[in-house]
Amino acid sequence: MDEPAGYYCYCFDIFWILKFEKLGFKEFCFKKSLFLFHFGGASCNNCDIEILDCLTPRYDVERFGMQLVGSIRHADVLLVNGSINKKDKPRLLEIYRQAPKPIIVIAIGACGCTGGIFAEGNTFAGPVDKIIPVDAYIPGCPPKPEAILAGIVKLLNK
Amino acid sequence: MSKIIPIGPYHPLQEEPELFKLYCDGEIVKDIKWETGYNHRGIERLSESKTFDQAFFLVERICGICSTSHPFAFANCMDEIAGVEIPDRAKYIRSIIGELERIHSHLLWVGLAGHFLGYNTVFMWAWKYREPILDLFEIITGNRNSYAMFKIGGVRRDIEEHKIPGIQKVLDSFKKKNDLLTGAVMDDPVIHARTKGVGILTKEDIINYAAVGPTARASDVAIDVRKDDPYAAYPLVNWKVITAKGCDVFAKAEVRLLEMYESISIIEQCLDGLKKTKEGDIEVEVREVPAGYGTGHAEAPRGEVFHFVVTNGSNYPVRHKVRAPSYVNIATFKKSCVGQTITDATISLAAVDPCYCCTERMAYAYDYNTRDKILNGEDILKLSHKKTEEIRKKL
Amino acid sequence: MVSIKDIDNIKNYLKGDIIETEIKSATRATVTIKKDALIRAADYLFNKLKLRFIIASALDSKKGFEIYYHFSNDFSGLVANLHVILPKEKPEVESLTGLFEAANWIEREMHEILGINFLGHPNLEKLISEGNWAKGVYPYRN
Numbered sequence: 001m002d003e004p005a006g007y008y009c010y011c012f013d014i015f016w017i018l019k020f021e022k023l024g025f026k027e028f029c030f031k032k033s034l035f036l037f038h039f040g041g042a043s044c045n046n047c048d049i050e051i052l053d054c055l056t057p058r059y060d061v062e063r064f065g066m067q068l069v070g071s072i073r074h075a076d077v078l079l080v081n082g083s084i085n086k087k088d089k090p091r092l093l094e095i096y097r098q099a100p101k102p103i104i105v106i107a108i109g110a111c112g113c114t115g116g117i118f119a120e121g122n123t124f125a126g127p128v129d130k131i132i133p134v135d136a137y138i139p140g141c142p143p144k145p146e147a148i149l150a151g152i153v154k155l156l157n158k
Numbered sequence: 159m160s161k162i163i164p165i166g167p168y169h170p171l172q173e174e175p176e177l178f179k180l181y182c183d184g185e186i187v188k189d190i191k192w193e194t195g196y197n198h199r200g201i202e203r204l205s206e207s208k209t210f211d212q213a214f215f216l217v218e219r220i221c222g223i224c225s226t227s228h229p230f231a232f233a234n235c236m237d238e239i240a241g242v243e244i245p246d247r248a249k250y251i252r253s254i255i256g257e258l259e260r261i262h263s264h265l266l267w268v269g270l271a272g273h274f275l276g277y278n279t280v281f282m283w284a285w286k287y288r289e290p291i292l293d294l295f296e297i298i299t300g301n302r303n304s305y306a307m308f309k310i311g312g313v314r315r316d317i318e319e320h321k322i323p324g325i326q327k328v329l330d331s332f333k334k335k336n337d338l339l340t341g342a343v344m345d346d347p348v349i350h351a352r353t354k355g356v357g358i359l360t361k362e363d364i365i366n367y368a369a370v371g372p373t374a375r376a377s378d379v380a381i382d383v384r385k386d387d388p389y390a391a392y393p394l395v396n397w398k399v400i401t402a403k404g405c406d407v408f409a410k411a412e413v414r415l416l417e418m419y420e421s422i423s424i425i426e427q428c429l430d431g432l433k434k435t436k437e438g439d440i441e442v443e444v445r446e447v448p449a450g451y452g453t454g455h456a457e458a459p460r461g462e463v464f465h466f467v468v469t470n471g472s473n474y475p476v477r478h479k480v481r482a483p484s485y486v487n488i489a490t491f492k493k494s495c496v497g498q499t500i501t502d503a504t505i506s507l508a509a510v511d512p513c514y515c516c517t518e519r520m521a522y523a524y525d526y527n528t529r530d531k532i533l534n535g536e537d538i539l540k541l542s543h544k545k546t547e548e549i550r551k552k553l
Numbered sequence: 554m555v556s557i558k559d560i561d562n563i564k565n566y567l568k569g570d571i572i573e574t575e576i577k578s579a580t581r582a583t584v585t586i587k588k589d590a591l592i593r594a595a596d597y598l599f600n601k602l603k604l605r606f607i608i609a610s611a612l613d614s615k616k617g618f619e620i621y622y623h624f625s626n627d628f629s630g631l632v633a634n635l636h637v638i639l640p641k642e643k644p645e646v647e648s649l650t651g652l653f654e655a656a657n658w659i660e661r662e663m664h665e666i667l668g669i670n671f672l673g674h675p676n677l678e679k680l681i682s683e684g685n686w687a688k689g690v691y692p693y694r695n
Binding site: 042043044045046047048049050052053055056057058083085087116117118120121122123124141142144 | 198199200201203204207215216219220221222223225266282285286288289302303304
Binding site: 200202203238365366367368381386387388451452453455462464466468476477479481485486489 | 605606608610612614621623629634654655657692693
């Protein structure tokens with residue numbers, strides 16, 4: 001990762017947070033369809049398949065215009081699940097830095113919210129909110145797809 | 159010019175770091191290296207701080223897709239250490255849960271393999287047909303994914319009489335849908351062209367790498383823990399082990415699709431068996447676990463799961479060793495991927511059905527000489543879709 | 554019975570190298586051997602008796618570092634364990650990768666969690682823990 005570009009992104013982030021938030025920029029950005037990006041930490045993948053289940057014909061998140069994208073640069077929402085490993089932590093920070101602001105961060109599952117059953121393990125590096133700022137928590141082990149959709153919609157309506 | 163292509167997912171959703179590095183020369187893969195550690199949660203050490211009852215909840219969450227197989231093997235292991243024989247009704251219930259999980263896991267694999275090949279419709283259909291099975295789980299156990307049904311000496315919840323006709327109805331409608339899916343996958347000439355002759359693992363390779371599960375059965379090595387060392391209700395019902403001679407990706411798909419029919423037949427026989435046993439007789443009380451050690455294994459959708467527990471008379475295990483089937487199956491990639499093109503290598507990785515939690519995925523492509531990134535995960539997926547399109551135009 | 558026949562064959566082949574045999578049931582047995590006889594025993598089990606290697610488990614106990622090598626006979630359902638005890642001061646034993654490739658990864662893992670040295674292993678580097686804990690720290694030691 002080349003340093004100068006990263007530094008400028010960081011400066012822009014601070015500038016954006018201080019200036020644009022007040023102008024209603026965020027509400028404008030999230031008015032229409034959202035693109036979701038999923039980051040899986042060290043998880044058991046129950047939550048991952050429930051998130052994938054949202055795409056499938058029964059819960060069909062695409063009818064709301066939401067779709068899962070392959071690159072963080074295109075995303076409006078960052079879904080994080082899994083208890084974060086010592087090795088995942090720098091990756092998560094990097095992803096958050098690369099994400100175009102404004103971005104909503106949602107911690108999914110018991111492991112994402114608090115570390116769950118793996119919090120006492122020897123490679124645990126803190127629940128998600130110790131690493132990056134989180135906007136919403138969706139607890140459950142795993143949370144049902146309806147709960148995930150309800151959580152995202154509730155956050156948007158706020 | 160040699161390139162390193164780290165490879166990973168068969169869907170662009172997983173963002174977890176390097177799993178494989180493919181060293182490529184042009185289009186052909188020359189070598190493969192595995193780098194990992196991103197999913198290590200220290201479960202074996204955590205298990206030493208949990209009592210045996212609590213350990214079942216921990217063990218379930220090793221893997222979400224084979225969420226029953228780990229407690230199954232652990233329960234077999236603890237029943238052996240404690241020296242108990244569980245009642246027949248508990249055996250039938252354990253087998254029903256195990257087989258339902260096999261169906262849902264194979265459907266998941268079919269969907270993902272279809273998505274990777276470019277057949278998004280297969281992905282959507284397979285996951286749509288999974289939903290009634292997950293509903294069944296919710297009716298029987300209360301949760302779609304982590305069931306908490308197992309305990310030492312039996313099961314936690316019973317399947318009541320009035321639920322059985324509902325289960326039977328779902329299975330009947332699933333049989334028809336499975337016919338549709340199997341026909342669509344096995345008779346398609348483009349899938350034949352893409353998967354036959356790809357990712358070959360000979361019988362000698364299987365024995366050398368000690369591979370298990372459908373990976374081994376597709377190379378005509380008939381190993382299946384349910385037949386070799388019978389446990390639960392498997393010796394009480396009639397069923398057969400499915401093998402195939404192809405040794406390639408197509409054979410692995412064939413084995414998985416046909417196994418689903420066997421699973422349906424086993425569940426129906428177990429439901430009949432439930433009617434013969436007394437309702438409520440689902441556990442044997444175990445007061446204490448003696449000192450010693452024990453081994454337990456079970457057949458997960460991906461192969462043999464093995465647990466080894468050492469006890470010392472207290473309520474906590476001294477050592478709990480877990481071996482998931484993907485641990486031995488992934489090592490076979492060295493044989494099946496070398497010599498293939500990049501796109502074929504990825505479908506042969508997918509065919510072994512690595513369990514996400516035992517494996518991690520990401521896809522970037524690095525240039526071997528300069529270490530610059532050239533391709534990322536979406537590009538590799540698009541390469542695969544493009545190849546399918548080209549084959550379709552030719553046929 | 555077929556499975557007990559396997560154990561009798563092992564006992565006859567290894568003779569003086571066996572420290573203890575424990576037969577728990579028709580399908581579960583453990584043979585404790587001296588660590589110098591490990592390669593001979595594993596070779597006999599894998600190549601002559603055609604057993605499948607399941608996995609190896611290592612633990613740290615009062616007797617030293619114990620390693621159980623689990624083998625399975627897929628025709629009779631026997632799970633036969635080879636048990637080796639290594640001294641705490643110098644835990645090292647020969648590697649089985651020369652016999653079968655399946656031992657490669659598990660020996661790397663046992664090396665990084667307990668610090669056991671496997672002589673003759675082609676590349677004894679870290680498998681699962683790179684970056685998760687420091688060099689020289691063996692987290693599963695008691």
